[in-house]
Amino acid sequence: MTVGEALAHGTHVLAEAGIDTARLEAELLLAKACDDCARALLYMELRRELTPEAEEGYEALLARRARREPLAYILGHWGFRRLTLKTDKRALIPRPETEIVVERALEHLDGVGEPTVLDVGTGTGAIALAIVDEHPRARVTAIDASEDALALARENLDLLGINGRVRLVEHDLTEGLGHDAFDLVVSNPPYVEPEDIETLQPEVRDWEPRIALVSHGATEAVARAATEALRPGGWVVLEIAENQAANVAGLLRDLGYEHLRVSPDMAGRDRVIEAQWSR
Ligand SMILES: C[S@@+](CC[C@H](N)C(=O)[O-])C[C@H]1O[C@@H](n2cnc3c(N)ncnc32)[C@H](O)[C@@H]1O
Known part of the structure; x- marks a missing residue:
């Protein structure tokens, strides 16, 4: 099979499996093979014959993707802001909307000398690592209840060589977040309601860790516990589901937060909320 034939074949296999970006993904999988x-x-090599090893490897990658395993798990890495993070089934794949969470968090750290940050539910370490990458003096404590996610975050920390400014801690947020007077608490908590899981794409529903997706009340638990973990004047920045903004805004106001702001994602959906703890 030539490179050109392999691309046409892969595009067909992936399109048949219901994947919208079949051509692009066939290219990425062939490049990996x-x-x-x-x-x-x-x-530049459309007429070149694939080696038998490359052809076999490519078929295996196509078969994985046709079973709707996420592309990021198959490739083993994924871009997040300026970083390339290792990705596998131990943690959620970092999403574009979470890049906006980081952007909003960085705005509140701007001008703070050596800010301290708490990342609740760190997963791959995406938010924590992007913050220390983009703020040269920030220090982040990153917690997660999942041992698997923390192991992957540790590998990302080592790969990126940002050891020293990120501390990874196994901790369940429902036990509170301590009284450390952080400048910022940031989180992309699990926010899919248990009854909604079946409505998600197979890549998410069948492959990403349930603990990263499903929860009832994690957002509220973070907002509540952050009132104790923040210094007066500190900020909380949360990723939310697109239908959650009004409820979470009400909750934050009831808890005593001020200066609320909601930011949209690229599609105009309200996906990030921030507020200041002024007490
Ligand atoms: C939506 S994922 C976010 C991962 C990463 N921060 C990101 O944005 O890509 C939520 C994370 O919260 C963690 N988590 C879920 N329940 C938790 C709990 N009760 N305490 C601490 N972490 C929890 C999950 O293991 C998962 O890594």
């Missing part, structure tokens, strides 16, 4: 060559190079 060809010893991680650059995707653009494939187009």
Whole structure:
């Protein structure tokens, strides 16, 4: 099979499996099968014959994707802000809307000398690592209740060489967040209601860890516990589901937070909320 034939074949297999971005994903999987060559190079070699090993490897990758395993788990890495993070089934794949969470968090850290940050439910470590990457003096305590997620976050920390400014701690947020006077509490908590799990895409529903997705009340628990974990004047920044903004805003006001702001994602949906703890 030539490179060109392989791309056409892969596109067909993935489209049949219901994948919208079939051509792009076929290119990425073929590039991985060809010893991680650059995707653009494939187009310079459309008539080249694949080696038997590359062909076999490509078929195996296509079969995984056709079973709707997420592309990020198959590739083993995924981009998040300026970083490339290791990704696998131990933790949620970092999402574009979470990049906005980081952007809002960084705005509140701007001008703070050596800010201290608490990342609740760190997963791959995406938020914590992006913050220390983009704020040269920030220190982040990153907690998660999942041992698996923390192991992956540790690998990302080591790979990126940002050890020293991120502390990973196994901790369940329902036990509270302590009284450490953080400058910022940031979180992308699990916010899919248990009854909604069946409505999600198979990539999410069948492959990403349930503990990262499903919860009833995690957002409220973070907002409540952050009132004790923040210093007066500190900020909380939370990712929310698109239908959650009004409820979470009400909750934050009831708890005594001020200066609320909701930010939309690229599609205009309200996905990030922030508020100041002024007491
Ligand atoms: C939606 S994922 C977010 C992961 C990562 N921060 C990101 O944005 O890509 C939620 C994370 O919260 C963790 N988690 C769920 N319940 C928790 C709890 N009760 N205490 C601490 N962490 C929890 C999950 O293990 C998961 O890593």
